[in-house]
Amino acid sequence: MKREYSELNMGRLIYGRGSIAFLKQFSGQNVAVIYDSNVLGEAKREKLQELIGGDVRFIADITAEPVFSDIQKALKELGAFKPDIFVAIGGGSVMDIAKAVWLYHDHPDLAFEDAFKPFQLPKPTGKSSIVAVPTTSGTGSETTCAAVFTNDETQEKHLILGFEIVPEIAILDPDFTDTLPKAIAAHTGMDALSHAIEASVCLASSPIIISTALGATIDILQNLPVSVNENDPEKRGKARELVHYAATMAGVAINNSSAGLAHALDQAGPYFNIPHGLICGLMLPYTTAFHSPHPVYVELASRLALAGSDDREKCQALVDYLWDFNTEVGIAHSYSELGIDERDFMAKIPDFAAIVEYSMAARLSPRQPSVEEAEEILRAAYYGEKPLVK
Structure with missing residues (x-):
């Protein structure tokens, strides 16, 4: 029944x-x-x-x-x-x-x-x-x-x-x-942001989860730069408080849906000893572009007052926003920027990409990539090719 x-x-x-x-x-x-x-x-x-x-x-x-x-x-x-x-x-x-x-x-x-x-x-x-x-x-x-x-x-x-x-x-x-180093505040905040954005488009999501996830997304986007960069203790403390609550609500969102493609493609993290949140933040513009256009991304772009004449342009504006956001909070745009050897990374791409065939996070993403598409995303992320919505 x-x-x-x-x-x-x-x-x-x-x-x-x-x-x-x-x-x-x-x-x-x-x-x-x-x-x-x-x-x-x-x-x-x-x-x-x-x-x-x-x-x-x-x-x-x-x-x-x-x-x-x-x-x-x-x-x-x-x-x-x-x-x-x-x-x-x-x-x-x-x-x-x-x-x-x-x-x-x-x-x-x-x-x-x-x-x-x-x-x-x-x-x-x-x-x-x-x-x-x-x-x-x-x-x-x-x-x-x-x-x-x-x-x-x-x-x-x-x-x-x-x-x-x-x-x-x-x-x-x-x-x-309050005493978290800037880098940890940035990396963990990007993990939370990826949870929120991925939950909002998950195939297992629901209206109440989309609402929760979008609320957490907005709170993190508005407060994480202050949490990371602000020198005034009072302003920084208030921002960190709001990010703390938003991260928990992003956790509630993925607990009732699933993480997504940025998490599925995070295998480079443990292999190259890179913090998980840094990987998620780096990958998020690439995976958002891959899933675009998407109606929830269009809604998020509207809430952020991002311009665009159609859904594709609004989603591209969102991808560009996330790219610039990474710059603001000190997140790398590419694996090469992190100092990973090109030959070493390229040799591991087939292994990293193969996970999309069985990963629940990949399967519950709005568009499950083929292994070949996952390899293409990872290559672009190595070189820092700014992602475009197709």
């Missing part, structure tokens, strides 16, 4: 400066904290311990993009401790490790490889739950059903997918973003 209704999957959102104080309500419970020591230094960990009280243990320090062995290491550190709450404080890598550790902790009989079967996760047992506290504004992992890991040996990306791992609560405290 065809379902006649839709559902918005998301956890509970607690937000505002100082909202980390919400953790007081878990006082007296067993709490396992997964964190990034670059964000949560020793002094802050002591304050957090005082804030929560009870038995609080810091079990995993995650400072890089997660790999399979990080999961095993965190589970070993957890040992026989039985948390009531897992608290993840950090960027997307921390969130992803927390989701995996929570999953394997609550389901000790779950085979490691079985967790990577899409949307076949066991139901929550109720033994414990996850609270996510993002300290960057990009991945949206605090609201999503995905956790991304790299195989230590092959360097291939693998996903745990299932609404069972969406954090029960996300605490959005912009105070954590």
